[in-house]
Structures are given as structure tokens and as C-alpha cells.
Amino acid sequence: MAIYKFPENFTWGAATSGPQTEGWSDKSSFSIYEHWFQTEPEKFHNGVGPAVNCDTYRKYKEDVKLMKEIGLTSFRTSIQWTRLIKNFDTCEVDPVAVEFYNNYINEIIDAGIEPYINLFHFDMPIELQNRGGWESKEVVDLYVKYASKCFELFGDRVKKWCTFNEPIVPAEGGYLYKFMYPNISDFKRAIQVGYNTIVAHAKAVESFRKLKTGGEITIVLNLTPSYPRSEDKKDLEASRIADGIFNRSFLDPVVHGNFPEDVVELLKNNDLLPEYTEEELEVIKNNPIDFLGVNYYQPRRVKAKETEVDPNAPIMPETFFDYYDMPGKRMNPYRGWEIAPQVMYDVAINIRDNYNNIPWYISENGMGVEGEERFRDENGVINDDYRIDFVKEHLTHLHKGIEEGSNCFGYHLWTFIDCWSWANSFKNRYGFVSLDLETGKRTIKKSGRWIREVSETNQFEY
Ligand code: BGP
Secondary structure (H helix, E strand, O other): OOEEEOOOOOEEEEEOOHHHHOOOOOOOOOEHHHHHHHHOHHHOHHHOOOOOOOOHHHHHHHHHHHHHHOOOOEEEEEOOHHHHEEEOOOOEEOHHHHHHHHHHHHHHHHOOOEEEEEOOOOOOEHHHHOOOHHHOHHHHHHHHHHHHHHHHHHOOOOOEEEEEEOOHHHHHHHHOOOOOOOOOOOHHHHHHHHHHHHHHHHHHHHHHHHHOOOOEEEEEEEOOOEEEOOOOHHHHHHHHHHHHHHHHHHHHHHHOOOOOHHHHHHHHHOOOOOOOOHHHHHHHHHOOOOOEEEEOOOOEEEEOOOOOOOOOOOOOHHHOOEEOOOOOOOEEOOOOEEOOOOHHHHHHHHHHHHOOOOOEEEEEOOOOEEOHHHHEOOOOOEOOHHHHHHHHHHHHHHHHHHHOOOOEEEEEEEOOEOOOOHHHOOOEEOOOEEEOOOOOOEEEOHHHHHHHHHHHHOEEEO
């Protein structure tokens, strides 16, 4: 047993998003997910959509009380573009939505919790998707208008802003691997989507600084560190390419202000470069983030290509590497993701050594488990010891990285309360607090009691 003590002022929190918790009461319009659910409900686990979710829209006071009760010192959620804005072109706001977000944010602050407010969590308005979504530069500019409106409305109180959650996901889910609307598979278009999102991010950061409301701004990236099958040159090369495409292509522009040369070269050689202007590159260069949010769930294991590439097949990231199914890897069987806590250390050291040791935090990490009801005891509490162990294990490796100088200032679990998980709906539960879908009743899990202790003492034993 050892004691893991964290730096003073380390923040203990949780993350969620508007579309996954609020429910759609009183919304001005729908996002791609709400539209997709209405048109193809069978694509969602048990046909359950985002209509009610946790009903945070009506129950935010109860939720904030619970956040306080489990000792959270910070909390991330997102504003929904489709709730706040009535007219995307003029940026006219819905006063009912402004009131809701004001009340919600004030409630969080009054509870002594620092709000981290994100502006985009996969929820492209369907109207703007129909006008090109992230492929359109016009939509980029409308996003910047919306972001600026949020800074103006809430910037007097919100001091931690986030432009995007996992900007690579709409590119890979919507335009490559077909797990997100509009379910297209076209690498070149995916790259345009990814690039335009970075432009939107940088322009929002620029506007944030011009408005001088104070505070700091970030982007949340889901890092999937690449590991080669072996130290063989070809495996190492495969790993470098995967890392370039999935991690550095976002990390480098937001921290260093430029795109990695090897990725640009690869895109150029394969006729995949997006449409860009010098002016856009300038905005990216001049607007690095203040701090970084890292969602870490799993690594990416790769090897050199073992099969000939069919020259007639459409080009994909996997044209350049193969996935490596590492024998003996630990898995979360419910989500199908590898569990590799030691990667936390590598993330910490990578940021220390290659990204200016920028202040950063774990903005998401967590374990989705199906059928948690079987762990509910006679007092109604879910005994999720596996989640406590999962978090402890990850934190010990993070702790080592911090001891060695990495500038990490916080940890957010995904998520505060069991919430709607896109196509997986409510299949896997992630929260410190459980949600009874039938009644809406909330009950703190064992992990929720545990995190309170950790937050109060700033340490744990393992
Ligand atoms: C992250 C997303 C979250 C959340 C989480 C868990 O990638 O930012 O929105 O959903 O993953 O994943 P899932 O819900 O797919 O199980």
C-alpha cells in the first residue's frame, strides 16, 4: 500500500455534455443526433433516444447538489448550439435558453464548483449540417459567432472555456467509419472536416481573446497514443503514421500553431490536402490554447501493413498501417475498449517533453459497465468497486507523471451521472451517480462516496 498525494489545488471533477444530459424540452431546434434518432431509432440501443436523458434541464438543481455532496471541485458540461441559438445566421438567442444556462452556471458556482463550459460536443445543428456541416467555411464562421455570443453572455462568470470536445470524432465518425451522422466514408472529406474544425477552434480562441472577458480557453482532445507491435523499423513507422493522423494532427496546431510536417507530406503525396488559406494558417499560428484537456480511454496498437494495398480501394488511414491485436491485452468487454492505465504516464510525459509542458488535465477517463443494477445492495447503492479500482490504477500512473514534472492540474471522470451515450444509449453506465431511467431517481454510487474522500484529502491509498 502506498499513499498517492496530489499537488495542492488539484481539481477533482467530472465531465458530461448538454446533448447527453439535458433532454430536449424547450429546445429551439435539433442537432444531427436528435434528427438521426427521429429518422432511424433502431440504430440506438433499445431504441432509446435523447428526448429525456437525465432531464438535467429540469433537474439541474438536484444534480448540482449531488455534485457538491460527492466533493467535486470542477465540472464540465456543454452549451447546446441548438438550444441557445434561435437563428444561426443572425445569432439571435432564445431567452428561455439563456435563462436556463445562467441559472445552471450560477448554481454550479454557488456550490463552490468551477464550471468548465464546452461549446461543441458532436451536436451539429441539423439545419447547418444540411448546409454542409464542418465541410462548409460558412458554418465555421457561424460557429465562431455562436462561440462569441457565449463568451459575451456567460464570460463574466465562466473562466474555463473549451471550444470543442474530441474534434476528430465528427471527422472519423461522420466521414470515415460511419458511426455518426451523416455516415459518409471519404478520407479527403474527413480531412476537410477535421481541418475546418481546427480553423473554427482557432478563430473562436481569437475572438475569446479580443473580447477580454478574462479566463482561459482549451480544446479537449481524445488522445490514443500509438504503440507499435515491435521495435522493428516498419512497425515503428506504422506507429508514427497512426500517431500523426490521430493525435499530432490536432495536438500540434492547437499547442504549437502548426501542422506536423510528416502528416502534411503524407496528405500531399496522396492528394488529400484540404482547402486552406494563408489567412487561416495565420489564425491557427497566432492562437494557441492556454491549457489542454485530454480524454484518455485507450491506446492504439498498430503494426506494419501485412497485406498488399489494393490500388483501386479507397484510401483510408489503414492504407498506411494495420491494427495489431495484442495477445493478452486487458479489455473492458462492455465497451470493447482496451484498459491500459500505464498509458496515462506516457501521455503525461509526452505533454511535458513535446508540448511545452503546457498546463493540462484529464478531461475524461472512465469505465462504462453494462447491467450495473446487479451490484445494487439493499440500501440501493451500486457497489462499483471495479470503477474505484479502475480510477485508482489510472491515477497512480498519472501521479508518477506529475512527480516527474508533468504539469497536470486535474482529473475529470466521465461522467457525473449515468447519461445517454449516443448510439449506445443507456447501455453502459459511467457515472459517480446512478440514474433510474423509469423514475429519474438519482443515487450516489460507492465511487461517488470514494471520490468525495479523495477530493477532501487530495490523496488516496492503493
Ligand atoms: C467520449 C465522449 C463522450 C462519451 C464517452 C464515452 O469519447 O466525449 O461523449 O460518450 O466517450 O463513450 P461512449 O458513450 O461511446 O461509451
